[in-house]
Amino acid sequence: MLDNDTTETHRSMQLRDNPEASPSILWVHPEYGQITRPARRCVVGRAATCDVQLKGVKISREHAEIARNGTTLSVRDLGSRNGLYVNGMRCESAILQEGDMVRLGEWVGFLMTGLTTDVCFSELAPGLFSGPRLAGVLEPARMLAQCGVPLVIQGATGTGKECVARALHAWSGRSGEYVAVNCAAIPGQLAESELFGHDKGAFTGAERARLGIFRAADRGTLLLDEFLELSARTQAKLLRVLEERTVQPLGDGRAYPVDVLLLAATQQPLADMVQSGQLRSDLVARLGVCTLCLPSLACRREDIAPLFVHFTRDRAGAGPAVSSELIEWLCQQPWEQNVRELEWFARAMVTLHSHVACLTLDHLPASRRGGAAASAEASDHAVVTRRRPPIDDGVLYEQLLRVLTDNGGVVRRAAEELGITRQKAYRLLEKQGVPLEMLRGTKAPTVCAAELNRPQI
Numbered sequence: 001m002l003d004n005d006t007t008e009t010h011r012s013m014q015l016r017d018n019p020e021a022s023p024s025i026l027w028v029h030p031e032y033g034q035i036t037r038p039a040r041r042c043v044v045g046r047a048a049t050c051d052v053q054l055k056g057v058k059i060s061r062e063h064a065e066i067a068r069n070g071t072t073l074s075v076r077d078l079g080s081r082n083g084l085y086v087n088g089m090r091c092e093s094a095i096l097q098e099g100d101m102v103r104l105g106e107w108v109g110f111l112m113t114g115l116t117t118d119v120c121f122s123e124l125a126p127g128l129f130s131g132p133r134l135a136g137v138l139e140p141a142r143m144l145a146q147c148g149v150p151l152v153i154q155g156a157t158g159t160g161k162e163c164v165a166r167a168l169h170a171w172s173g174r175s176g177e178y179v180a181v182n183c184a185a186i187p188g189q190l191a192e193s194e195l196f197g198h199d200k201g202a203f204t205g206a207e208r209a210r211l212g213i214f215r216a217a218d219r220g221t222l223l224l225d226e227f228l229e230l231s232a233r234t235q236a237k238l239l240r241v242l243e244e245r246t247v248q249p250l251g252d253g254r255a256y257p258v259d260v261l262l263l264a265a266t267q268q269p270l271a272d273m274v275q276s277g278q279l280r281s282d283l284v285a286r287l288g289v290c291t292l293c294l295p296s297l298a299c300r301r302e303d304i305a306p307l308f309v310h311f312t313r314d315r316a317g318a319g320p321a322v323s324s325e326l327i328e329w330l331c332q333q334p335w336e337q338n339v340r341e342l343e344w345f346a347r348a349m350v351t352l353h354s355h356v357a358c359l360t361l362d363h364l365p366a367s368r369r370g371g372a373a374a375s376a377e378a379s380d381h382a383v384v385t386r387r388r389p390p391i392d393d394g395v396l397y398e399q400l401l402r403v404l405t406d407n408g409g410v411v412r413r414a415a416e417e418l419g420i421t422r423q424k425a426y427r428l429l430e431k432q433g434v435p436l437e438m439l440r441g442t443k444a445p446t447v448c449a450a451e452l453n454r455p456q457i
Contacts, residue, residue: 058105079418125167155294158340176220311346
């Protein structure tokens with residue numbers, strides 16, 4: 001769950017570029033920031049004796065085993081009651097790849113590499129929430145903004161280009177205003193007047209002088225959203241402003257100095273626009289020295305859970321709980337409109353179910369509920385094996401003895417937790433020569449603990 005740390009200013013979050021960095025699982029729900037980084041192998045469960053303790057009613061005492069072999073992580077179910085899920089499918093074991101999603105009971109995590117121990121999801125700037133991937137992308141831009149270097153922000157719709165622009169303005173420390181203009185909404189014949197200003201009588205209808213957007217943003221930050229819509233003539237004047245740091249209004253022979261951090265936002269790659277003739281190459285050489293490419297939400301799925309939880313809360317931080325199954329479903333959606341679409345969806349869910357204590361798959365809109373139900377049914381009934389060997393009787397016998405030790409020797413409960421029949425449990429014990437009468441009552445823990453030293457089958 002998100003806590004007060006999510007409203008703090010950006011803390012140290014780095015993603016190392018070292019491909020040999022050890023893999024780890026970043027748990028994003030119900031708590032963001034807990035990291036499992038096994039040295040070799042570790043047991044995950046709710047028991048205090050586990051190497052990694054995850055608390056929850058759906059977590060078995062020893063739920064799963066995570067092992068590392070070089071730069072590879074594998075995960076294996078230890079006979080848990082609620083199972084192991086990888087990318088939405090139930091499995092007995094799996095070799096994990098970068099970005100794979102793991103669910104154990106209430107917990108959802110992603111395999112990532114190069115994470116530092118102080119990784120967290122936080123508010124980098126007002127309205128800009130991010131995990132380690134986006135924070136790593138923005139860190140160089142933060143330094144450039146402080147130096148007044150113009151930047152191009154490239155990203156699909158809804159990735160947060162304007163939020164990033166506002167953050168860059170805040171990081172720049174400039175005393176002036178933040179001004180944003182949508183170039184696509186300005187008629188072509190008025191673009192120069194709007195951007196650079198005009199003198200009274202400069203053209204028909206110019207009944208009074210206009211300062212222009214550039215001079216209005218002096219000592220501040222100017223965002224030109226969809227700047228590719230500017231005409232070639234306007235692009236030429238924009239290039240002159242960048243080179244000379246002055247603007248010359250229409251009908252005015254004087255040049256006025258301006259000090260502006262210029263940001264340009266677009267959805268299209270600059271190289272493609274230059275090749276098509278829509279963008280001047282010399283303008284790209286001056287403006288696009290540093291292009292900030294924002295990843296889509298699908299490329300930073302680890303942020304979906306904390307973002308959704310954040311969007312479901314009110315200003316006081318209160319909001320419904322969210323089930324792990326719903327989080328898992330959310331992380332599998334394409335979110336073509338990225339963060340903006342996720343926010344709309346979260347707000348709608350809260351509005352439609354304002355008195356619900358916990359949001360689940362059952363609260364999805366009818367248009368999406370069918371696919372979610374089918375996916376849940378498939379994952380619950382199909383146990384998928386991904387690149388894994390079967391669990392032999394020797395390993396299963398050890399697991400059975402550990403469970404019996406914990407529950408006082410009740411075979412029925414142990415079998416249920418391991419997902420096997422009671423007949424199977426009794427056969428394993430008989431095969432090892434464990435007297436059935438010694439499994440009853442208070443003697444069971446001692447017997448089971450001793451039997452752990454028996455050789456494997």
